[in-house]
Amino acid sequence: MQTSRGASKLIWYEAMGFGTIIAISWLDELIGLPQLLFGGASVPNWKESMLESGITLLVAIPTLLLSSRLTRRLYRLEGFLRLCAWCRKVELDGRWVPVEEFLLARLDTATSHGMCPDCEATAMPAATHAA
Secondary structure (H helix, E strand, C coil): HHHHHHHHHHHHHHHHHHHHHHHHHHHHHHHCCHHHHHHHCCCCCHHHHHHHHHHHHHHHHHHHHHHHHHHHHHHHHHCCEEEECCCCCEECCEEEEEEHHHHHHCCCCCCCCCHHHHHHHHHHHHHHHHH
């Protein structure tokens, strides 16, 4: 499903962003990134890097969980079917089409017509009186 793939992609990008922040923190300790870029002496501090990684994860986990929940809800709400209250046509890509056409276009499902028991009970006595 296209919308589900879009939600997964968003979560993936967020996770990559948080992973990049953690990688930069460790890169700072491994090669002294600021000292390489700006000069000066490098003083490794593994405890600081562990703390930075932990804080980043404390922010990342709830952010990813909330984003995942919000995108699922958004895609579910956007997936609502708009149905005309009067003629019962369905909106399909900006056009209003009969339900049968919608089902064929979106679900590749052919339809057949029948009569539910309630309608049959209502229609049949009328048909026998008319004959």
